[in-house]
Amino acid sequence: EAGVAQSPRYKIIEKRQSVAFWCNPISGHATLYWYQQILGQGPKLLIQFQNNGVVDDSQLPKDRFSAERLKGVDSTLKIQPAKLEDSAVYLCASSRAGGNYEQYFGPGTRLTVT
């Protein structure tokens, strides 16, 4: 089966600019996650979707980050305006259901904010 797809793979922007990331989960996976991985740290959850509904966005900085999952398939994560501390790898993952099923990660988008 095809894996989780993400684009772009790399992005460099200046602070205060906006950026958007796209994720296409594995076909049939109802649950989609966005994680932020800062260099040298473990991934940290930003938002979790079940189909097209938000399950958990408690750690999403909502003043600058937004995410949507229209039609319960693809998802986009947006940052506006970006700050230097947003430099990180943004990982998308999907799983078959919200239970304890394996999460499959995409290749990530490496964001550099200058």
Added chain:
Amino acid sequence: GENVEQHPSTLSVQEGDSAVIKCTYSDSASNYFPWYKQELGKRPQLIIDIRSNVGEKKDQRIAVTLNKTAKHFSLHITETQPEDSAVYFCAASTDTGRRALTFGSGTRLQVQP
């Protein structure tokens, strides 16, 4: 919320030796504990997982043990090989409410040939 602590942060072993990485978790409701391997610039990949209804699980050279009472779990790699060199992350989650993974801070394993 859940908090996962992981030790050591770096681990260097000789090829053929064993490596052990330990994690503790705080939420007694957590019942799923996966381990991910992440090579430089690559995505995290699941190498083994364990659920709270078992105490140990093995897959060839890799094993994971779980002590629910003490709230800690460990990854054991035997007969290490240079290709085992990577960053390893432990994680924990529940199957009720928030189900996303809470990750540890990672262990950089270096296997010296």
